[in-house]
Each structure stands twice: as structure tokens, then as C-alpha cells.
Amino acid sequence: MLFNTGLLNSRYDHFVIGSGPAGMSVALELAKANKRVLMFESGEGTGSRDDLPAALNYGHYPATWWTRLSRRALGGSSTIWSGWCTTLMDRDFSSPIAGVRWPLTRDELVPFYRRAAVILDRDPSIVDAEWALFPGFLYRPFSVHENKPTRFAVKYRSVMEASDVLHVALGCSVLGFDATDSRSSIQKITYFHHPTGATQTLSIKPTQGVVVACGGIGTPQLLLQPRADGGVPIGNESGQAGRFLMEHPHFVEAGESVLSFDLDGRALPPGFDKPVHALIPDSALLEQYGLRNCAVDCQHQTTDHLMARYLSKEFSKPFYHYRSTIRTEMIPSESNRVYLTGERNGAGFYTPAVRCVIGADDYLNGETTLRVLGQALIDQGLGRLRVFNNRIYRTFTGGGHFMGTARMGTSRSNSVVDRDCRVHGYQNFFLAGSSVFPKSGYANPTLTIVALALRLAETLVKIG
Amino acid sequence: MAPRIPRRAFLVGLGGVASVSLAFGLWRYHPWAAVREPYPLITQNRYVDWGEWILTPADKARLTATANIRLIEDTVLAGEEMAERPTENVDACSSWCVQLPDCLGFSYAKADHPDPSLRNNCSLKGASALTQSADAHFTSGVR
Numbered sequence: 001m002l003f004n005t006g007l008l009n010s011r012y013d014h015f016v017i018g019s020g021p022a023g024m025s026v027a028l029e030l031a032k033a034n035k036r037v038l039m040f041e042s043g044e045g046t047g048s049r050d051d052l053p054a055a056l057n058y059g060h061y062p063a064t065w066w067t068r069l070s071r072r073a074l075g076g077s078s079t080i081w082s083g084w085c086t087t088l089m090d091r092d093f094s095s096p097i098a099g100v101r102w103p104l105t106r107d108e109l110v111p112f113y114r115r116a117a118v119i120l121d122r123d124p125s126i127v128d129a130e131w132a133l134f135p136g137f138l139y140r141p142f143s144v145h146e147n148k149p150t151r152f153a154v155k156y157r158s159v160m161e162a163s164d165v166l167h168v169a170l171g172c173s174v175l176g177f178d179a180t181d182s183r184s185s186i187q188k189i190t191y192f193h194h195p196t197g198a199t200q201t202l203s204i205k206p207t208q209g210v211v212v213a214c215g216g217i218g219t220p221q222l223l224l225q226p227r228a229d230g231g232v233p234i235g236n237e238s239g240q241a242g243r244f245l246m247e248h249p250h251f252v253e254a255g256e257s258v259l260s261f262d263l264d265g266r267a268l269p270p271g272f273d274k275p276v277h278a279l280i281p282d283s284a285l286l287e288q289y290g291l292r293n294c295a296v297d298c299q300h301q302t303t304d305h306l307m308a309r310y311l312s313k314e315f316s317k318p319f320y321h322y323r324s325t326i327r328t329e330m331i332p333s334e335s336n337r338v339y340l341t342g343e344r345n346g347a348g349f350y351t352p353a354v355r356c357v358i359g360a361d362d363y364l365n366g367e368t369t370l371r372v373l374g375q376a377l378i379d380q381g382l383g384r385l386r387v388f389n390n391r392i393y394r395t396f397t398g399g400g401h402f403m404g405t406a407r408m409g410t411s412r413s414n415s416v417v418d419r420d421c422r423v424h425g426y427q428n429f430f431l432a433g434s435s436v437f438p439k440s441g442y443a444n445p446t447l448t449i450v451a452l453a454l455r456l457a458e459t460l461v462k463i464g
Numbered sequence: 465m466a467p468r469i470p471r472r473a474f475l476v477g478l479g480g481v482a483s484v485s486l487a488f489g490l491w492r493y494h495p496w497a498a499v500r501e502p503y504p505l506i507t508q509n510r511y512v513d514w515g516e517w518i519l520t521p522a523d524k525a526r527l528t529a530t531a532n533i534r535l536i537e538d539t540v541l542a543g544e545e546m547a548e549r550p551t552e553n554v555d556a557c558s559s560w561c562v563q564l565p566d567c568l569g570f571s572y573a574k575a576d577h578p579d580p581s582l583r584n585n586c587s588l589k590g591a592s593a594l595t596q597s598a599d600a601h602f603t604s605g606v607r
Contacts, residue, residue: 290502290503306607310526310527364502365503368503371506372506374506374518375511378519384523385517386517
């Protein structure tokens with residue numbers, strides 16, 4: 001049921017804040033298990049809530065980046081995402097960066113990845129899409145689903161409208177929480193109803209789960225909101241909320257590759273439709289050069305290119321020209337953060353500021369990956385590569401992937417949530433979404449977001 | 465009065481300390497290990513650059529040979545202009561084109577072109593399909 005009266009009660013098993021891919025996946029999965037769920041969404045049934053102050057911006061990304069790529073709308077960022085899907089790799093989980101690693105293994109997530117693929121209208125076989133292409137590099141295509149991204153609000157609207165157990169409170173922004181003195185469980189949610197301007201509270205029992213799924217900017221914004229009594233904000237006892245923001249720097253068409261591989265002609269499992277090809281350094285190469293994860297995509301295949309024709313003549317076999325965009329993993333840096341400004345919206349909610357600076361090591365990781373590929377192609381007689389310096393260092397963009405700002409880890413000293421997405425120290429307080437990622441890999445996060453949400457839903461079913 | 469240490473014991477002790485220190489230093493700093501250069505350019509020493517392509521020297525020599533250019537007399541090419549400047553002759557124009565990976569052809573205005581400002585002008589083309597038109601005042605080349 002969708003409603004926007006703002007008249008809510010506590011007679012639910014669980015509460016989910018935010019209706020994006022993470023929140024909606026948790027809520028729908030709980031509803032399937034016949035749990036009563038109240039999902040808060042600050043947007044209305046259609047359109048997005050654009051009347052809140054935009055996040056201030058510092059660093060490399062454009063002024064409106066953080067606001068226009070986060071959506072306060074039913075379906076959240078699924079209303080605007082591009083639909084690209086790929087999983088994180090084994091080594092994203094097993095290899096640390098700056099002393100940080102996932103407290104999970106990929107194997108634990110694989111069953112949830114397969115279910116997430118179906119939710120995102122893909123064949124589960126995309127989860128296994130990784131093949132050795134030539135020594136040094138793997139072929140790991142992106143599933144793009146013919147550029148028809150799953151819009152959660154469209155796909156699941158009728159399910160939500162018909163559900164007796166899943167209720168969606170539209171036009172309601174959660175402002176904060178109260179917890180027990182021992183900070184072991186959430187005992188109150190305070191929310192603001194935009195249409196009426198009323199602020200209300202709901203009492204919560206320890207057996208009722210509370211899940212914050214407000215996105216990589218919205219989640220820390222909520223956890224950072226100051227308390228009237230000046231105490232540590234609920235959920236930020238670690239002091240880590242908002243820190244270690246990561247994006248995926250994209251160096252658009254920073255490479256031209258000519259390969260002896262006809263990637264368009266490559267047979268793939270049925271779920272791929274028309275993939276976007278990507279080459280990834282293998283673990284041995286990463287280790288050899290001290291690199292982090294990075295993808296070199298290969299698009300716009302043609303044989304009608306000077307270099308392809310030259311190599312075809314030299315090697316007496318066809319060569320194919322591609323334009324290559326680089327997507328690199330960012331090193332988690334404490335300086336890249338979500339802060340709060342002193343500006344409050346009409347509900348009294350403080351507006352965020354965001355700083356995200358791409359470091360030299362992030363740029364160099366992308367550039368070196370390309371150069372290593374160029375060397376490998378020559379050494380193995382497989383092609384040639386061009387590296388456009390300016391397109392790495394002078395122009396770049398991002399994926400709209402906001403990660404790491406409430407990261408997962410083994411203790412409160414370096415993370416906000418544990419391996420089950422539970423806020424450290426709490427019995428009934430959880431976070432969902434890309435804010436919990438401790439490392440970004442190169443992979444688009446949505447498939448991982450939904451997989452983690454499904455895993456969280458299983459945890460919640462067990463507690464109540 | 466300090467106890468007298470026998471010379472042998474002293475030398476053995478000193479040797480022991482020296483050995484332990486050496487072993488520790490080798491373990492800690494392993495000076496024999498090659499220092500890995502962070503983010504190597506890769507292209508140094510073995511490869512050459514051609515307009516940011518990473519190539520072998522042989523690649524570059526073949527790709528920049530003027531023999532790759534087919535001259536077409538009395539023809540002008542209409543196509544995407546890349547760059548232009550006066551050159552001494554059509555060979556110089558051809559040499560300029562082959563040095564640039566994105567140059568797919570050129571049109572060279574002859575010295576007798578009726579427009580003095582165009583005489584000896586070398587215009588490089590970057591389009592993949594170049595339309596040819598008859599014009600006695602030009603010599604063109606396609607790669």
C-alpha cells in the first residue's frame with residue numbers, strides 16, 4: 001500500500017528508510033516472508049522531491065553531482081541509473097587497500113548475486129561472467145540489458161499497491177532516532193511529513209529492525225544529524241559516518257585499442273543480450289605492478305581503422321579497433337567525506353557538503369593499467385594501444401556511484417557496520433546500500449547493493 | 465672496580481652482536497630485492513610513441529613511410545580539417561601527414577593556385593571518408 005497521509009503507527013515488524021534499490025529490495029523481500037514493513041520515502045508517488053537544498057560540493061566533481069545523481073523519489077536512484085551490472089571480483093573481497101578489506105567473501109554473496117540479477121532483469125549467469133582472454137588480462141563484460149535499466153518504482157508499483165504487509169509512507173523524511181541509554185537498540189524514529197509540515201515520532205521495540213537505505217550521501221547525512229542534547233549522533237558512535245567516500249573515476253575514451261579479438265562476435269551466455277566488453281588485469285599483473293582494480297572497456301568495434309588495417313596486414317589475420325573508457329578503483333581516503341553544513345531545510349534537517357578528490361594514485365592506476373595492456377598486446381602479438389593523456393588527466397567523469405560513507409568492517413574503530421550491515425553495538429539498527437562498501441572495486445555497484453540487501457533481509461527475518 | 469672480561473669472551477660477544485645486527489639488517493631491508501618502480505611508464509626503452517600509440521620502432525617506421533600515401537593529381541579532398549600550414553612542396557605535406565596517426569589524407573594547393581593566400585597550403589584531413597573533386601590546382605594524398 002502506498003499512502004501519503006503521514007499518519008503512521010508502530011505496528012510493523014521492520015522499518016526501512018529509503019525506497020531505492022537497497023531499501024526496496026529489503027522491503028520486498030521482507031514482505032515476501034510475510035513480515036509487516038513500513039518503508040519511508042521522502043519523495044511523492046511520482047516525480048522526485050527537489051525542494052530540499054542541494055549538497056554543497058568540493059573537489060573534482062561538478063557542483064550538482066551529488067544531488068542530481070541521488071534521487072528523493074520512489075525507487076531512488078533506480079529512476080535514473082544506466083542499468084549496467086557486474087559483480088565485484090574475488091580479489092575485491094580478499095585483497096586489502098589501505099588496510100581495508102570486506103569482512104565477507106565473494107562466495108558468501110554469490111547466491112544473493114544470482115537472485116539480485118533476476119530482480120534487475122538479468123540472467124543469473126552474468127554472475128559467473130569472467131574468462132581468461134590472454135595472459136595478463138581477463139574478459140569480464142558488463143551486462144547492460146539493451147540500455148533498459150530496471151526502474152524499481154515502475155516494476156514493483158503494483159506489488160506495493162496490492163500488498164497488505166508492505167506499506168510505503170510517501171512524503172515522509174526521517175529526521176533522526178533515539179536509542180536506549182546503552183545505545184544497544186533504536187527506540188524511536190522521528191519523521192517529517194512534507195505535505196503537512198508535521199513532525200511525528202514512532203516508538204520502536206528492540207525486535208523491530210530499522211534499516212537506513214538513503215544512499216551514499218543521504219545515509220551519512222542522516223547519521224551525522226546533531227542531537228539536541230549535543231550527544232554523539234545515533235549510529236555514528238564510531239565517528240566514521242561520512243568518511244571514506246569513493247566514486248568510480250571514469251576516463252572516457254582515454255584509450256584506443258586494436259585487438260585480434262572479435263569481441264562482438266564472442267559467444268556469451270543468454271543473459272547478456274548485447275554486452276559492453278571489458279578487459280581487466282588478472283591478479284598476477286595487479287600484483288606485479290602494484291595496481292588496484294580497473295576496467296578497460298572496449299566499445300564501437302570496427303575493422304575500418306588505420307591501425308587495424310595495418311596490423312591485419314602485418315599479422316595476416318583480422319584486427320578490431322575499439323574505443324576504451326577506463327573505470328578505476330579509488331583508494332579510500334578519509335579526506336573524501338560527507339559533512340554537514342549549517343544550513344537546514346524546512347524540516348530542520350542539516351544539508352550536506354561533499355568533498356571528493358581524485359588522488360594521484362587513482363589517476364596513475366588508470367593510466368598504468370592502460371600502459372600495461374599496451375605492453376601485453378605488443379609482447380603477445382595481440383594488438384596495439386593508444387593512451388590519451390589529456391583524457392585521463394584533464395577530463396574525467398564519474399559513475400554516479402557514491403560508496404564507502406558508512407563502511408563495513410570488523411570493529412567500531414574503523415567502520416560503521418559489521419558484516420551483517422548491523423551498526424556496531426546495536427541490536428536492531430542496520431544500513432543498506434553502497435554506503436557500506438569498504439572498497440569500491442571497479443564494478444557498478446547496483447548488483448552488489450541488491451545482493452547485500454537480500455542478504456540483510458534474511459538477517460532481519462531471523463530477528464523478528 | 466669493574467669486573468675484567470676475558471678477551472676471548474669479549475670478542476665472541478662482539479661477533480655475536482655483529483652477526484645478529486647483520487642478520488636483522490638483511491631481514492629488514494633485503495637490499496638484494498629489486499625495488500619495484502611505482503606506476504612504470506612501460507613505454508621506456510622498448511617502445512616508441514606515435515601520437516600516443518604505443519608501438520614498436522618497426523611499427524612506427526612502417527606506419528610513417530610516405531609510401532603509405534597514394535597521391536592523386538589534380539584533385540582536392542573535402543573532409544574533416546585537422547590542421548593546415550604552408551609547406552615547401554607536396555612531399556613535405558605528405559611527410560607531415562604520415563607523422564600523425566589521425567591524418568587520413570591531405571590536399572596540397574599548388575604554387576599556381578589563383579588565390580595567393582592558398583598557394584603551397586597543406587591541409588590535413590582526419591575524416592574516414594574523403595570526397596574527391598577534380599581541381600587542377602591541388603594535389604591530394606590518401607593513406
